[in-house]
Amino acid sequence: MDSGHQRHGLLSSIQSVEKPALKILGSEEMLHQRSAQVERPSDTTAAANIDNTIFKSEEMLNHRRATVQRTNLNIIEDPEPLPTYPELTTIDIRALVDTIEPIISHHKRAYTPLIIDPTRRVDIFFEYSADYSGVFLDAKKYMIEAFVKKSKTINQCLLEMKELLLDAMKFGKTLVFNMGDAATNFVTKFNHPDVFPSMDILVEAGRKMKLEENYRKLTDDPLFVCRNEFCVVVTSAFQVDDYREFLCNSLPLHELVAIYITPPTAAAKTFAP
Numbered sequence: 001m002d003s004g005h006q007r008h009g010l011l012s013s014i015q016s017v018e019k020p021a022l023k024i025l026g027s028e029e030m031l032h033q034r035s036a037q038v039e040r041p042s043d044t045t046a047a048a049n050i051d052n053t054i055f056k057s058e059e060m061l062n063h064r065r066a067t068v069q070r071t072n073l074n075i076i077e078d079p080e081p082l083p084t085y086p087e088l089t090t091i092d093i094r095a096l097v098d099t100i101e102p103i104i105s106h107h108k109r110a111y112t113p114l115i116i117d118p119t120r121r122v123d124i125f126f127e128y129s130a131d132y133s134g135v136f137l138d139a140k141k142y143m144i145e146a147f148v149k150k151s152k153t154i155n156q157c158l159l160e161m162k163e164l165l166l167d168a169m170k171f172g173k174t175l176v177f178n179m180g181d182a183a184t185n186f187v188t189k190f191n192h193p194d195v196f197p198s199m200d201i202l203v204e205a206g207r208k209m210k211l212e213e214n215y216r217k218l219t220d221d222p223l224f225v226c227r228n229e230f231c232v233v234v235t236s237a238f239q240v241d242d243y244r245e246f247l248c249n250s251l252p253l254h255e256l257v258a259i260y261i262t263p264p265t266a267a268a269k270t271f272a273p
Contacts, residue, residue, distance in 0.1 A: 082109045088240070090260045093121055097131050103205070103257050104231050110204040114234045114256035116243050122235050122261055126176050132231070135168040135175050137161055140182035142190065154189065158196040162218055165201065169215060172227030175206060177234040183250040203255045206232035 083106050091099050100113045115122050126134030142157040168175040177186070184190060186198040194217060200208045209215055210226045234251065236243050240260045247253060 080108060083111075085111065085257045088258045088260055090262060093117075093125065093261050096122070096125060096259075096261070097129075099259060100132075100233065104233075110207050111257045112202055112205045112232055112234060112255060114236065114243075114247075114251070114253070114258045115261060116236050116238065116240050116258060117261040118237050118239055119261070119263055120180075120235075120237050121264075123176070123178060126174060126233070126235070129174075132174040132233070134233075135164050135171075135173045136178050137164050137175060138178050138180075139184035139186075139190075140178075140180040143182055143184040146189075155192075155195070158190060158192050161190065161196045165196065165209070166215075166219055166224070169209065169226040169230045170224065172229030175201070175230070175232045177202070177232070179234060179236040179238075179247070179251075181237045183246045185250045187250060187252065199252060201232055202234070202252055206230060 083102075085103070089099065096115070100115075103111050103113055117123075123134075123136070126132055126136070142152075142161070145152040146154050146157050165175055167173070186202065190196065191198040197214075200214065210228065210230060212226075215224065215226050234256060236247065238246055243258070244253065
């Protein structure tokens with residue numbers, strides 16, 4: 001919703017509160033005036049009738065005041081706040097699906113999982129997962145090609161990344177930003193609004209890219225449609241104590257939810273294939 005609609009909606013809500021509030025003020029003033037103007041009759045029955053009328057008017061006024069207060073609370077208080085997450089969540093890899101599912105699919109505000117696993121088992125998980133089958137974007141490879149070997153320009157790398165993105169969107173797969181043990185810069189280097197808008201892709205697990213107005217900027221194919229299963233995750237092989245220092249300038253960490261995969265136990269290593 002744009003800011004104009006938000007302002008219009010808020011103004012309508014405020015007006016809906018102001019109108020009954022003004023009525024209350026008018027009713028209160030009228031009630032006080034009528035009470036002041038009434039001459040107390042000597043007849044006990046007539047006096048009782050006047051007192052009863054004033055009492056009912058005050059009761060109705062209090063009821064209307066309470067209604068306005070409840071309406072005001074509904075405007076100010078959000079019945080469902082945005083989701084919040086700890087700075088780091090530590091899990092066993094077997095709990096990965098149950099952990100990332102609500103983060104990615106939250107109806108009000110999704111986030112992009114940043115999965116930290118120095119053993120790199122998580123990359124194998126996304127390669128074979130039935131729920132989150134991955135299309136892998138090898139971030140370290142593109143950094144080496146563009147800045148070390150200089151075998152490709154940044155724009156050539158971005159075009160290749162765009163094709164990976166479109167494949168993941170078209171087939172409803174998970175685009176995996178495989179950072180490895182590198183800090184490839186997707187904030188200022190590998191980021192272009194018309195080729196590979198990484199700051200939109202990395203926000204809310206790629207949810208923005210599902211909007212037709214956004215993915216139409218990347219393809220001329222009139223039949224192209226982004227499937228709803230499409231999502232985005234980031235994996236890193238940095239140690240859990242180091243990832244924030246190395247990635248703080250390379251990824252929008254404030255848009256990511258960090259999840260650390262605990263290393264396998266000795267028993268698991270023994271029986272691992």
